[in-house]
Amino acid sequence: MKQFTLNIATRDHTGRSASRRLRKVNRIPAILYGKQSSPEKLSLDVPEFTRLLKTVAGRAVLIELTRQDQGNKALSFLQEVQRDPITDRFLHVDLHEVKADEKFEIRVPVAITGESFGVKTQNGVLETATPYLRVRVLPKDLPESIAVDVTELKVGETIKIGGMKPIEGVEFLDPKGQPVVSCVEPVAEIVTETVAATPSAGAAAPAAGAAAPAAGATPAPDAKAAAGAAPAKAAAAPAKK
Template sequence: MKTLTINASNRNQAGSAASGRLRAEGRVPAVVYGKSKEPENLSVDARELRSLLRTIGNNTPVVQLKSGESAARTSIIKEVQRHPIKDSYTHIDFQEVADDELVEIEVPVHPVGEAWGVKNENATIETVSQTVLVRCLPKDIPESINADVTALKVGDSLHVSELPAIDGVKYLDAPAQPVFAVVK
């Protein structure tokens, strides 16, 4: 997994007026929290956040959060709030995780290859689950999981139990849960 970093600044004031002033300056209010720490109010540059989210795309949102002179902290983007009309970011939540702490996180699943049923039976592949829940250490979090769908015919499904095994990663969803299906 490639390491993505975002710089943050501490903010002393909270509330809607202070947040509005930050947004007017081109910053986005943020908060970082974790199991063994108090929530901390931060702000991030709106352009840097937009670039980071574009880079993450449809992959796992794990970043290194750098604030001030302290070392970068491994964090998961838990929530990004957007303005409904302006399409600007209004707030972002980060969850800090320790390097030796097992985390449960939704990881995107992508189909790889062209299903036999799509190629030869004029069918389509349907994504039943876009993500699967996994448990692992932060260093083992996959960006995404690639599932080979080339053998699927009409009526076939690929289940969680058939996803590729990844060292240090345990699938938590039901083994019989379908991820992809080929339908006519």
């Protein structure tokens, strides 16, 4: 597998003040943990480390560390990278040393391959339950990612750790029943339709500004009906004799 390199320098001082001074000169406080040695305090060059992260692109890789002040080397992998949540600046880096002839544990990213049958023909949706898998390997056997083929996966089915294809030299450490990726039915969209009330054709809309009749009151007759119902004029009184 491809191996990456990174220059490191030993640092003597620790604490917040010392870390701030390092960041001001564009360096990152770091620490190297070893199985058979005490943790070693280091510092890294920001531009070089930034280029390394872009090249690695989230894969599980080994990094050859070169001590600038001593010249000796060590093999390691990135354990953790801490960033400022506001400025995104690097705050601290944890590295884990490994030996070429010793197995070690590491988290390896899952890489989905193929087009799921459930997605293609059943309108299903893929859900990745475990984006990283814990494995135990020798440095020479470390995969950059673990491919999970979902071509035959149907709606309602799940690929679990125990059902994954074995990889030579790689030991899976997660429980066998742990789900890795599933094909599920899409969540139905709930659409609420509001039906506007439409007045019937025979009902006359009240005039603008007209007061509504009081509850229980008898509606007033229309104008024509009222005119027809008016009493006739009284007959002329008979002439006096």
